Amino acid sequence: MSIRKGRSVTISDVAEAAGVSRAAVSKVLRNAYGVSPGMRARVESTIEQLGYRPSVAARALRGSSYRLGLEIPYTGARFMTQIVEGAKRAVAGTPYQIILAPADGPEYDTLESLADGLVDGIIAISPLVDQAWLEGLARRVPVVMLGRHDTPAGYDTVTGDDHAGTRAVMEHLLSLGHRRIAHLTEPENVTTPGSGTPHSVRLEVYRACMTEAGLAEHIRVARRDVSGGDAVGAAAALLDLPEPPTAIFAGHDDMAVDALAAVGRTVAVAGYDNTDLAAHPLIDLTSVDQQGMEMGAQAATMLLERLKGRGEPRRFVAATRLLVRGSTSR
Amino acid sequence: MSIRKGRSVTISDVAEAAGVSRAAVSKVLRNAYGVSPGMRARVESTIEQLGYRPSVAARALRGSSYRLGLEIPYTGARFMTQIVEGAKRAVAGTPYQIILAPADGPEYDTLESLADGLVDGIIAISPLVDQAWLEGLARRVPVVMLGRHDTPAGYDTVTGDDHAGTRAVMEHLLSLGHRRIAHLTEPENVTTPGSGTPHSVRLEVYRACMTEAGLAEHIRVARRDVSGGDAVGAAAALLDLPEPPTAIFAGHDDMAVDALAAVGRTVAVAGYDNTDLAAHPLIDLTSVDQQGMEMGAQAATMLLERLKGRGEPRRFVAATRLLVRGSTSR
DNA sequence: GCATGTTTGTAGATCGGTCTTCAACGGGTG
DNA sequence: CACCCGTTGAAGACCGATCTACAAACATGC
Numbered sequence: 001m002s003i004r005k006g007r008s009v010t011i012s013d014v015a016e017a018a019g020v021s022r023a024a025v026s027k028v029l030r031n032a033y034g035v036s037p038g039m040r041a042r043v044e045s046t047i048e049q050l051g052y053r054p055s056v057a058a059r060a061l062r063g064s065s066y067r068l069g070l071e072i073p074y075t076g077a078r079f080m081t082q083i084v085e086g087a088k089r090a091v092a093g094t095p096y097q098i099i100l101a102p103a104d105g106p107e108y109d110t111l112e113s114l115a116d117g118l119v120d121g122i123i124a125i126s127p128l129v130d131q132a133w134l135e136g137l138a139r140r141v142p143v144v145m146l147g148r149h150d151t152p153a154g155y156d157t158v159t160g161d162d163h164a165g166t167r168a169v170m171e172h173l174l175s176l177g178h179r180r181i182a183h184l185t186e187p188e189n190v191t192t193p194g195s196g197t198p199h200s201v202r203l204e205v206y207r208a209c210m211t212e213a214g215l216a217e218h219i220r221v222a223r224r225d226v227s228g229g230d231a232v233g234a235a236a237a238l239l240d241l242p243e244p245p246t247a248i249f250a251g252h253d254d255m256a257v258d259a260l261a262a263v264g265r266t267v268a269v270a271g272y273d274n275t276d277l278a279a280h281p282l283i284d285l286t287s288v289d290q291q292g293m294e295m296g297a298q299a300a301t302m303l304l305e306r307l308k309g310r311g312e313p314r315r316f317v318a319a320t321r322l323l324v325r326g327s328t329s330r
Numbered sequence: 331m332s333i334r335k336g337r338s339v340t341i342s343d344v345a346e347a348a349g350v351s352r353a354a355v356s357k358v359l360r361n362a363y364g365v366s367p368g369m370r371a372r373v374e375s376t377i378e379q380l381g382y383r384p385s386v387a388a389r390a391l392r393g394s395s396y397r398l399g400l401e402i403p404y405t406g407a408r409f410m411t412q413i414v415e416g417a418k419r420a421v422a423g424t425p426y427q428i429i430l431a432p433a434d435g436p437e438y439d440t441l442e443s444l445a446d447g448l449v450d451g452i453i454a455i456s457p458l459v460d461q462a463w464l465e466g467l468a469r470r471v472p473v474v475m476l477g478r479h480d481t482p483a484g485y486d487t488v489t490g491d492d493h494a495g496t497r498a499v500m501e502h503l504l505s506l507g508h509r510r511i512a513h514l515t516e517p518e519n520v521t522t523p524g525s526g527t528p529h530s531v532r533l534e535v536y537r538a539c540m541t542e543a544g545l546a547e548h549i550r551v552a553r554r555d556v557s558g559g560d561a562v563g564a565a566a567a568l569l570d571l572p573e574p575p576t577a578i579f580a581g582h583d584d585m586a587v588d589a590l591a592a593v594g595r596t597v598a599v600a601g602y603d604n605t606d607l608a609a610h611p612l613i614d615l616t617s618v619d620q621q622g623m624e625m626g627a628q629a630a631t632m633l634l635e636r637l638k639g640r641g642e643p644r645r646f647v648a649a650t651r652l653l654v655r656g657s658t659s660r
Numbered sequence: 661g662c663a664t665g666t667t668t669g670t671a672g673a674t675c676g677g678t679c680t681t682c683a684a685c686g687g688g689t690g
Numbered sequence: 691c692a693c694c695c696g697t698t699g700a701a702g703a704c705c706g707a708t709c710t711a712c713a714a715a716c717a718t719g720c
Contacts, residue, residue, distance in 0.1 A: 008470050021670045055447040058706035060387035061675045076411040084405045100430035117385040140338050261610050280591050282612050351700045388676035391705045
């Protein structure tokens, strides 16, 4: 144990105590070639005795930090929990650890600061950053992006099948006889057509489904407040329309829950992500499951592959499944 | 921009390009004394041109990493959001950044791995680790602990006023005429009497209030599953008792929401933390607000103070406020 | 017995910064 | 004019690891 007052135990202390060179200790640590069983035992017991732990900073400078950075846009987003849990599961048993970097402002900053030698690789959920910029980042450090429908050269992507998922919701609502179906989504900057964000795809497919059903005139798009954050106001405003919708398809469960707060059970509501709250009897929200845990696990696994040398980009698309619950069926 | 293929831009590159020494560039970076305006301008423009960003690892090795680590027991805990947001707010405008370290297994590991030179200071929510061990940790790196009612020598603490908060809930329930009030809490290891965890205090005060009201015989304590994680089953079991409770006081909102899932509106339910979900009309949960955001902000602020040299331990106790909602009033 | 090859361990450069020490310079002062 | 001193910038040690050479010790083949 022996945690000393000021500085902590370094590799030199271990080397001295064990009567070997620093390089020898390093070899033992890294399980490198050229270590006799005798020396290994001696060094390991010394490490144990002194309570030595290698400095991450020093390691990162020369080799690797054994930390993977996961950038998350907003800590409160329920879907994140699934991603994080999946990623944690995937690195369990490896020497790697997940650290989370909450993005406050522009996502560029957070990503750059992660890339500044703190982590060996990055998993990010940044639909807003430019692809060219990302390719540049990916040249410096391995990157896996979540929720980007683009075709990158230098990084991997993990997405849900937003087309299928959205179609499933819309077909469900249409089959129930709804004609005035509104879509509640993120602010404009996240849904720019062609940008390839999940929410741009969901919006696009919503529009397509409505048009195909001959309901183009009933297309209504409401957006979450940029500032305030919640979607309660936007959903409430839908009810004030001359012809209010009978169903709301929300871009994700958090907004769907906000919608429920605004419209109660008067209007059918469907969400996306199947967060744990959706199954709660008092919420009872119809939602699209896109296997967030699996997405997180895949992302981490792909990152580990990249760290082992893979260069060609890979892509994983999670299958979706519609879970019909009370919010659309009563 | 010029992000080069392999390695990134180092301080030597900047020094060479600007025609000065590495030390000079370092001075400019750190805003250190002894830099002429001319040189500063030249170096800064070179930095800009080359897109140079200092390596965190190299910095951490000698000086500081400008990263504060926030250890969180479970990513899905709603209360965490408040803490994280508060901490982020407190470091905004400083050169420091918050990184989150999710604890998977034993919290010792996560804390140690944070202390391994990755961060300049630690905010942790680890009620289970030993105080002596924490004091040892605090000698190596500045530490602020959340939710520990102990009297440490080497670290700071931030807690809510669990006594007052719990009393407020209990008095509220009692004043409504409830006599069979059950308490839904965490597994045994988190509520060991005298351990000083928030949940041990809440349990203790619950017992005291019941006894004082002459209701000792109606004390019922149910606990969340250690493995499964949720408290639905434990709450449901309460209903199967010969004399089921008419009110449930849950140790925190997440468990209260689980309780609502199990018992619906048949039993009064009160929570703790006033997470954002509590105000939702479909949940409408009476809860104790303990200003999680303020707690997070205070914790970060205290840590910054410690980094500036403060040695004496400080303690912050957040005031609580009972918010009565529908879950106990209809 | 000697050349050759294989372990095993050490020396020392290196990563990219920080920080202390010190030399050079320029301007007052008596 | 000699002296002192504050300012500016450069040199170089240092942080704690990794990793490439390389030397020493030992085994093997002929």
